[in-house]
Amino acid sequence: MLREFPADLHVHSALSPCAADEMTPEALVRRARSQGVALLAVTDHNSAANVAAVMAAAHARQVAVVPGVELQTREDVHLLCLFGELETVLDWQDAIYRALPARKNREELFGPQWLYDVAGRLIGKLDRLLLAATSFSVEQAVAEVRAREGVVIPSHVDRPAYSLLGHLGFLPPELGVEACEVSRRADPAEVRQRFPSLKHVELVSFSDAHRLDEIDRPRTVFLLEQPSLAEIKKALEGRDGRRVTVRGLPVN
Amino acid sequence: MKVSLQQIINELELSEALPGVGKDRTVSGAYCSDLLSDVMAHAQPGDVWLTLQTHQNIVAVAVMAELAAIILTRGMRPDPDTLEKASREGVPLLTTQLPAFEAAGRLYCMFRRERGEC
Numbered sequence: 007m008l009r010e011f012p013a014d015l016h017v018h019s020a021l022s023p024c025a026a027d028e029m030t031p032e033a034l035v036r037r038a039r040s041q042g043v044a045l046l047a048v049t050d051h052n053s054a055a056n057v058a059a060v061m062a063a064a065h066a067r068q069v070a071v072v073p074g075v076e077l078q079t080r081e082d083v084h085l086l087c088l089f090g091e092l093e094t095v096l097d098w099q100d101a102i103y104r105a106l107p108a109r110k111n112r113e114e115l116f117g118p119q120w121l122y123d124v125a126g127r128l129i130g131k132l133d134r135l136l137l138a139a140t141s142f143s144v145e146q147a148v149a150e151v152r153a154r155e156g157v158v159i160p161s162h163v164d165r166p167a168y169s170l171l172g173h174l175g176f177l178p179p180e181l182g183v184e185a186c187e188v189s190r191r192a193d194p195a196e197v198r199q200r201f202p203s204l205k206h207v208e209l210v211s212f213s214d215a216h217r218l219d220e221i222d223r224p225r226t227v228f229l230l231e232q233p234s235l236a237e238i239k240k241a242l243e244g245r246d247g248r249r250v251t252v253r254g255l256p257v258n
Numbered sequence: 259m260k261v262s263l264q265q266i267i268n269e270l271e272l273s274e275a276l277p278g279v280g281k282d283r284t285v286s287g288a289y290c291s292d293l294l295s296d297v298m299a300h301a302q303p304g305d306v307w308l309t310l311q312t313h314q315n316i317v318a319v320a321v322m323a324e325l326a327a328i329i330l331t332r333g334m335r336p337d338p339d340t341l342e343k344a345s346r347e348g349v350p351l352l353t354t355q356l357p358a359f360e361a362a363g364r365l366y367c368m369f370r371r372e373r374g375e376c
Binding site: 172176 | 292293294295297298311313314315318319337339
């Protein structure tokens with residue numbers, strides 16, 4: 007039986023140096039749950055080191071978690087990379103670390119990178135610089151994620167910075183991505199009109215929350231049999247009755 | 259006032275990724291940007307375009323904006339897809355070891371000299 011899963015698949019934990027310290031796995035899951043999120047992905051910049059902690063926190067609250075990461079390509083394009091299993095995102099993380107410059111984070115410039123264990127305890131800080139471009143091109147990244155049976159959703163494509171359309175001008179048709187994310191204050195219909203290359207892809211909208219109060223009622227709702235990546239993939243491709251819908255903007 | 263692409267190749271000692279393509283083109287100016295959306299909106303037809311981006315989309319942008327040539331700066335090499343597309347579309351693809359600042363500076367001097375301004 008198909009059910010509705012309000013989803014937020016783009017949230018940063020305190021591991022992302024630009025996210026607030028309050029974004030602990032426990033607190034962000036609690037907030038997501040209170041806003042009606044049934045399907046959650048924590049997608050930190052170039053790292054999945056807090057995904058296990060978020061999965062553990064979510065398990066106790068009946069929130070399903072999709073393991074993910076927000077990758078920065080060599081074109082400075084941000085891509086949401088979503089996977090079926092924790093092991094797979096960690097394997098992808100190893101590849102990302104090899105493709106990142108070996109530099110240390112400078113906390114006074116970028117912010118701290120907090121690490122949590124599965125029990126939700128603060129265990130320290132990640133030393134390496136996460137806010138940097140990997141050596142993967144957009145095409146290489148998509149191929150690598152697909153080889154791990156993952157899904158790539160280019161982030162906030164309507165924005166000028168760190169976005170596929172901002173940096174590369176249009177969506178390369180050969181890339182074959184199923185969906186793109188529009189930012190939380192963008193109107194998907196307007197974005198589609200503004201960027202003709204988005205004509206044939208689904209548009210979804212997530213919070214990209216860096217603070218707790220930025221996690222709000224999900225605009226994107228998946229119609230799925232169960233909350234898994236395989237089902238999400240089907241919904242993005244409109245197969246077997248699975249669907250995804252995005253609510254328009256709330257009237258201000 | 260226009261200069262030929264050949265003059266620019268000589269002046270900046272550019273390497274041709276696609277030898278012979280478009281050398282007789284005339285160039286009316288230059289534009290520097292690594293945001294393709296910005297180039298689509300603001301570069302002028304006949305400009306050469308200085309960029310670090312090597313992705314195949316640069317070829318489509320150059321065709322759409324009617325640019326005279328693409329110059330990859332700071333030793334960047336075109337991706338294989340990019341080279342193939344540029345060859346198919348007949349877009350001159352040039353490379354230099356110079357960083358964008360210096361390449362643009364030399365071009366600027368060249369254009370002023372041609373106008374008799376310095």
